[in-house]
Amino acid sequence: MKWGDWLIVSLFLIIGLSCMTMSATWMMGTNAISSYLHNLFHICLWGGVPITVAAVIYVMIRKWKNERNG
Incomplete structure (x- = not known):
């Protein structure tokens, strides 16, 4: 993937996390930034x-296969 593709993917992830966090904060009935950051921390x-x-499991399995094969 090129640099621009990674930028677009990153923006979509950030926008998605923001929307999910805003809806969770809105459902709790609070409008404070501390609630937003608290929810963002928990979601992340x-x-x-x-x-x-x-x-970690993937890297361990891959390392184990490489040691076993050669």
Whole structure:
């Protein structure tokens, strides 16, 4: 992928996270920026932990296969 493609993907991710966080904050009935940031942190945490675990497992399996094959 080219640099411009990564930029577009990043913008879509940021816009999606913002919309998800705004709707979660709106449903709670608060309009404070602290609530927005709190929800954003939790959404990123719950999304980031499984991705990190999956990436670590993938790297470990790949490393294990490379050691076994050669």
